[in-house]
Amino acid sequence: MNERQRARRPGGRSARVGAQVHQAVTDLISERGYGNFTVGEVAARAGVADSSIYRRWGSLENLLTDVALTRLNAQSPMPDTGSLAGDLRTYAAQVAREITGPDGPAVLHLAVALSSSGQQGLEAGADLRAERTRQLQSMLDRARDRGEPAPDVFDVLDHILAPMYIRVLFGMVPLTPDYIDGLVDRLL
Numbered sequence: 001m002n003e004r005q006r007a008r009r010p011g012g013r014s015a016r017v018g019a020q021v022h023q024a025v026t027d028l029i030s031e032r033g034y035g036n037f038t039v040g041e042v043a044a045r046a047g048v049a050d051s052s053i054y055r056r057w058g059s060l061e062n063l064l065t066d067v068a069l070t071r072l073n074a075q076s077p078m079p080d081t082g083s084l085a086g087d088l089r090t091y092a093a094q095v096a097r098e099i100t101g102p103d104g105p106a107v108l109h110l111a112v113a114l115s116s117s118g119q120q121g122l123e124a125g126a127d128l129r130a131e132r133t134r135q136l137q138s139m140l141d142r143a144r145d146r147g148e149p150a151p152d153v154f155d156v157l158d159h160i161l162a163p164m165y166i167r168v169l170f171g172m173v174p175l176t177p178d179y180i181d182g183l184v185d186r187l188l
Contacts, residue, residue: 020046021053025067029106034113039063061123064110068128071098071107078135084143084150088184091139092160096175099168108168133157151187159187 024045028037039060043050057063079090099108111128136153143150151159160183164175 022067026103026106029110068111078139084148087139092180
């Protein structure tokens with residue numbers, strides 16, 4: 001394959017390896033929980049060399065942060081429905097589907113575990129929260145720009161996301177559409 005063909009081809013080996021490594025991490029978290037596997041085990045599960053993981057991510061914590069952020073961003077993009085109520089309902093429904101789906105609890109446990117696993121884990125967890133907070137803030141800023149009153153970003157976290165996360169972490173599911181709409185209604 002020449003350079004021109006390589007430049008036009010979307011994905012390729014790098015994307016495939018990244019997806020395999022991400023899936024290996026998610027599977028291992030589901031099976032063993034956070035902190036109960038090594039880069040070597042991730043590499044073996046993904047069918048890649050340890051050095052590939054270290055070269056691309058640098059550390060297990062960086063890899064775990066990338067997995068969590070990638071899953072959150074891919075599965076729960078920030079909606080833009082034209083109203084804050086519509087955006088929050090759509091976003092909350094996306095998050096509910098994400099955290100109750102096949103890999104959702106593992107990603108949620110990962111996000112929680114990152115914040116309690118030493119300095120690198122604290123930094124990784126902080127990066128994860130900062131990115132999600134930035135994205136939520138952009139939704140709230142759009143609402144304000146349209147002239148709508150909007151709550152503080154931490155109110156969204158406290159009144160919409162936290163109750164859903166608690167229900168999933170403690171096995172108090174399902175997250176019904178009525179329950180999710182009620183969270184949004186109480187916040188607004």
